[in-house]
Amino acid sequence: MKLLRAFSGCLGLMLLPAPALASVSALHPPVELIDIDGGAALTTGRPVSTMRTCGACHDTGYIAGHSYHVWLGTNEEKFTPSGRGFDHGPGLLERFDPLTYERFDPEQFDLGLADWLRRFGTHHVGGGFAVQSADGRSLMELPSNASTSPLTHVRGVEPGTSEPWDWQSSGVVEMNCFLCHLPDPAVDERSAELRAGRFAWAATATLAETGLVTREAGQWQYAADHFDADGKVPATLLPLRKPASHNCGICHGAVQDGPDEPFFLPPSVDRPMTETTGEIIAGTRIRRSGMNVAGKEELSRPWDVHAERLLVCSDCHGSLNNPAFFAESRQTQPTHLKHPTGRLAIGEFLKTPSHDFGKGHSSQATVARDLDGSGRDCVDCHRLEGTHTWLPSVERHMSSMRCEACHVPRLYAAARRQTDWTLLSPEREALVNYRGVKGDPHDPRTLVAGYQPVLLQRNELDGSTRLAPQNLVTTWYWLDRQRGRPVPLPQLQQALFAADGSYRRSIVQALDENHDGSVTIEELRLDSDAKVAAIQQALQSAGVADAEIRGEIQPYGVHHDVAPGVAALRDCRVCHGGDSRFSRSTVLADYVPGGVMPVMVQDATVRLAGDLLLSDDGRLLYQPNATRAGIYLLGYESFPWVDVIGRWSLILVVIGVLIHGGTRVFLASFADSKKETEVRS
Amino acid sequence: MGAKHSLLLVAVVLSVLGAITALVRFQGFAQERRDDPFSRLPSHVAHVDHSRFFAGLEFVDGPAVTRACLECHAEQGEEFLHTAHWQWHGTPAQVPGHDQPVAIGKKNLLNNFCISVESNWPKCTTCHAGYDWHDQNFDFDDPTHIDCLVCHDQSGGYRKGRAGNPPADVDLLAAAKSVGLPERTNCGYCHFNGGGGDAVKHGDLDQTMFFPSEEIDVHMGRLDFSCVECHHAENHKIPGRSMSVSVDDVAGIGCTDCHVEAPHENERLNAHVAAVACQTCHIPEFAVREATKMHWDWSEAGQDLPITDHHVYMKIKGRFRYERNVVPEYYWYNGLANRYLKGDKIDPEGVTALNSPRGDIADPTAKIWPFKVHRGNQIYDKKYKYFLVPNTVGPGGYWTEFDWDRACRQAEPITGLKYSGEYGFARTEMYWPQSHMVATKEEALQCADCHGEHGRMDWAALGYPGDPRDRGGRRQLDLLHSEGGEAQ
Structure with missing residues (x-):
């Protein structure tokens, strides 16, 4: 009982939002x-x-x-x-x-x-x-x-x-x-x-x-x-509490939950969410951040409206058995129930808090798929009633698009576009390029233009499909066909680099197009059969007898960096106009190593509905196709003969009304004059 | 026309009337909710060009100009004699802690800047809208000593010197010919230099406000407002209250003179207006470009220190601390104030608030306001335990002799404050509610600026049991008193 009482007291603290906890965390027992x-x-x-x-x-x-x-x-x-x-x-x-x-x-x-x-x-x-x-x-x-x-x-x-x-x-x-x-x-x-x-x-x-x-x-x-006399540490020194967003950010992505201070948070593999999507969890207005975003003076929206409103990660991704947040997964919750009926008592929760956290249904979140949909989704907190009154066909839009499609209209940061492990940079790292930026995204002076995520059909848990914003990251690597695995990095390095750390002479000879005796970053790409063969030869020397290039597309769902309503996509023409985003291709890669077209990973929750094309300058493009995605976009997809029929129908109706009305007026006046004549006579 | 047609016509007319009525009602409803501040701005009459007047006249001094003004504007002269700008005090008001209403103002109050006008007139009255105020014998009934030009000059060359008189090199005729509606340059001449220099006193008023960018003040920068757009005078009585010299909110002005009470599109923000003044969010910082004086320690005056930065130390005044981009302090404020009056007893060990906002969390009329708090250390009488008014200006004054004892003795017969011969220095505070330097809405405070772990608000000091975001506001917490004073 003592234990339970202690738990109950502590649980009260844990149930409080983080800010309040900060001031009372000293109540945690020593x-x-x-x-x-x-x-x-x-x-x-x-x-x-x-x-x-x-x-x-x-x-x-x-x-x-x-x-x-x-x-x-x-x-x-x-x-x-x-x-x-x-x-x-x-x-x-x-x-x-x-x-x-x-x-x-x-x-x-x-x-x-x-x-x-x-x-x-x-x-x-x-x-x-x-x-x-x-x-x-x-x-x-x-x-x-x-x-x-x-x-x-x-x-x-x-x-x-x-x-x-x-x-x-x-x-x-x-x-x-x-x-x-x-x-x-x-x-x-x-x-x-x-x-x-x-x-x-x-x-x-x-x-x-x-x-x-x-x-x-x-x-x-x-x-x-x-330590105190009992050898214990008081909570003032060890202020254990509910995780703040920056705790999650240690592993997941760029989080700035402090006061409104300028920050520069470039993409980094240490911040994978930011690296792969450009998402930055910060309540700061974009214009006040230290990021060199194009047109930032006009961007008074926060990076993420939920962060601005002081929500923390665990508000949506909370412990699944926390009685304060408990919600059953949409995969298992009976459809006739809005709220689950059973939940832990406070003391029980404090003793056994599940650290399986509510999660969404993103392509990249491949772990614990059985918990997909257990996190808070937009509609769990937001009402549709009374909102979106300006939007025609609200139900149609909501059933075919996720909220993020409009409420994450653009990411104002660089995000990875292409990873090439078929060659390595002089620093022995993959060759990487980014979308949303021209230049080195790690340089604070580089102008960040940001990017508009591509909309792909996502397979929802209820069996429907809805358009959801994604960043598509392409990757190429060498596969050791004999052992059925990517070539281990040490072997790849051994194949490419000499003992002194420079590229092997055979590699330089194969890649050095301008014959200056060195390999520049621009020359580090396998864009010919001869170059591919040279690397295969080098790999053979390193013990990989049969290597081939594999390419893949990994989609990363974009669910954060949500804009407030006023900054959400409201221009119908962005999708429905002649210049619809569905008509525009997206660059997936600056070049295609070995000419190997990438394939979509199979555990993604989205599917491509369009074509992979090679541009004249060798870039890989994704050209969406709305029809193949199963959607008909009014305005964008017009059929000329339907328009002709429509126009003529309207003209004929007007003519018909005029003839009908005119005839009635004429006949009425004729009848009146006839009656008058009869009365006079 | 048959009965059938008549009925049809009536139906059509009624339908049209119904549609018009609905449209009008809808528009009325829409207008009611819409924030249309420009519709509430005052319209100014076109000013008469005075450049063709005063032919053949030569003005030898300020009163000569005023006499010429009064030839046509005698009524306005009479009006002005009853204003605070002339009298330097207001109508009698009940000051908390005092039995009788007192007419207070710059004329008779102490502050923690240059302390008091009394005995120091020639310097302080540089900013009086009059001429020749040298001593306690100034005639407040003489309209010829009104300084019309300080408010109406548009020549740009008008200046004031000791006792409010223009220096000899000022072209008074040019100034007289140029008169027009007051502009920022007129008001700012004194108000931007309050405390004896640029940016010293107010925190939200300094010389950057002459031609501010919208980053400094959205009204004056983006919308090109002059002061009189908001401080629109009638009969020369200029509305607006400074808490440093008044304790009531009579003739005050506010944001809602133009804006509706709840102008935000966001319901949550609109819910804030019951407890939070507009200024709290829309003035996130004061002293936006120029540093303002935050601390003044008179006790260090009189030393010959190797400090030439007059923002740090002056031998005649002591040590200062200036700050820029200052985050305000926040207090409940219901528009009323407490005031230290000359002779009030103090606790020299504590901090005396010379003025402080009234209202608390239980007061439904109070809101959380942003303040500049100027802290000082100033001279008091050890025996009588009240603040002294030293004579600083003029022969024998402290600024000449650096002798506190002499300065106090010299002021004693003028101020009527007995001086025991023993003085010390005690800490004081002055509260300056911030209403200018309004930021654009894009720069207004966001949720996290006040709420959450890193928020700037001291919720406990404001009377909340915790962050109201988590605990609820004062109404939900039953912290408000009803009108009868009983807790609900």
Whole structure:
């Protein structure tokens, strides 16, 4: 009961919106930092175990077990296949990601799990596969002298080699509660620990901003004077609370939830949502941001109206069993019920808060598809009644378009357009170009024009289809046909670069079109059979006997950066005019490596309804086709013979009315004069 | 015409009348809701060109000009004698804490800038709309000492000097010939320089307002308003109240003189107007371009410090702090104010508010207003525990001798404030409600500026149990008092 009462008190805080919480978070009970063996970390000096520390009150086992952020789809037995064949799961760990290229393959060694955690663990909250193997054994219990396994080994210095990883020494990456529940988690310190392979210390390092721990001579030390006599930390120093938007932004995208200060948030693979769509979650007016947006003086709208109105991510993507927000997924909720009938008591929720969060139904959100539609959709909060009164055929529009189609009329940031892994830049990274910007989007001086997302038919959960805004990102890479997987990055680098870090002579010879002895960025493209063959030859030398180029299109749904009503699309001609957006093609790539036309990933929730075309200058275009999408656009799609019939019908009706009316008037006056004559006579 | 046709005609006429009535009603309804501030702007009569007058006249001083004015405008002269601009005080008003109504104004009040007019007339009355106010013997019934030119000169060459008299090099004839409706240059000559210099006193009035961009003031920048568009005078009584010299809201002006109460398209914003003054959101910062004085410590005056920046230190005045783009402080304000009057007792250890807004969260007529709060440290009598009025100007004054004791003794017979011979310095505050430097709606505050984790409002200090976004407003929280004073 005591526990429940404590939970009840705390839950009251958790149910409050974040701003209010900030002022009362000191009410969170003092916390004793506990190490993995249950000892007081202050005494033992060992890393903090969040599972033990937070688990003293909360059921951290339940939380970790109900969190797709923890498992990243590795616990999903059934998932929609992407069509790649080499993807082993729907999530970041095992699914090919154009941004990161490398992924964990549990069946053949390419990248060890520890390698993945060191490289990409920053974007994983910890727990799940970072703690235990698929059979439930702790990673620290795995034999380190076994044969090469992705779980127990990491890449060796030489490409194609491996070496064992000492999980006992590194520890595992526990689910990091601090990362999301502290207002100011030390992200950089945590990342440094992960990169260094000191996994056990990652959660401890996250506390660096609180002053509870300091790094001295490379070791983390606890600041004893910050602990009370009982060895506990007061909530004033460890202000745990409901996540703010910037906590989500640590992994997902550019978030600016602070005061109205100028900011510059360019695309970055560390901000994947912003990188892939240009979405920036900020309530700041665009004109007052530090982004060099074209015509920004006129852009008094905020980046995102919901952020402006102080909504936080969890308002729409809240815990699924939070009694304050509980809403059953549209996939399972009976149609006759508007609200679910069952929900947890407050104390129960605090003990076992599900960390499966409400989610939408985007193409890129491939994990936990069974939870699609569980987040708040526009119509869950907004009324249609009394709004959109100016819009003709409201029902027709609403049934054929998602709200974002008009309310995200444009993204005012750069977004990735093309990723080319068939060659690597001198920095050994993919060749990337962006839409919405001319020049380097990472340079604050570059003018950002922004872009209008393409509208594609999305397969809704109720079986209907509606137009939804998307950014289409094309990717090309080499596939090792023998092993059925992308060529591992070390081998690709080995094929392209000499030991001194420069391009191999054979590569320079193949790509150097102006014969100046070097390869410029402009020359780094496989636009001829000879160049493709040269790279294939180089790959063979690096041990990839049979490589071919694969191209794909990954759509990214755009659901944020919603404009306020006054800035939404209101010009009917944008869709219905002769110059409709459906008549305009969208550039998908500046060039097509190897001439390989990309194909759409199969686990997308949208479908292309149009043609992929090559322009005269070699660019890849997507030309939408409204008819093929199954929609008829009044105004845009006109049939001349219908117009002719319409015009003549109108003319004939007018003529008919005139003849009819004229005849009646004439006859009436004739009859009157006749009556008058008769009366006189 | 048969009965059938007659009926048809009646039906058509009735239909047309019905349609017209509906249209008119709809338009009336639409107009009622629409914010059409331009329809409420005053129309100004065309001013008579005076350039052909005054032929053969030569004006030796200001009163000579006024006498010429009064030949045609005697009635206006009489009107002006009863205005605050002439009297430097208003009609008697009940000042909280005092038994009898008191006529207060610049003439008899203390502030925490140059402290008081009394005993310092020649300098302070530079900005009096009159001539020759040297001392307590100024004749307020003499219309020939009205300074018509300071408000009506359009030559651009008119200036005022000590005691309000124009310097000898001012071309008075040219000024007289140029007269017209007051422009920004006329009002701003004094009001933009309140406190003895540009941008010193008000926070929302400074010389950038002569020709502001819309970023400084949307009314004057984008719409090219002059001061008299809003401060439209009748009988030379110019409406508008300054809380520094008045305690009531008689003859005040407000945004709703032109704008409707709830002009926003957004319902949520309109709901704010019950508790939030327009200025609160639409003046996100004051001192937009020029820094304004925020702090004045008289106690450091008189030292020979190696500081030449007069925005930091002056030997005659002490140490200052100026700030630009200042985020206002926010307080409840119902249009009334408290006022420290000469001789009121103080707690020298505390902070004395020389004026402060009245109203609180329970007052349904009060709204949250933005204020510049000017903080000072000024001289008081240790024995009598009231603020002293030192003589700073003129022979023997502090600005000449740097002797506080002498300055206080010299002022004693003039001010009537007994001086014990022991003085100290005590902290004071003055509240300046902000109404100018109105930002464009594109620059008005957004939700997060006030609400949420990073909001600028101190909700607890305003009386809320927490952010009203989360807890509800004062009406939902039952914090409002009914008219009878009982809590609802």
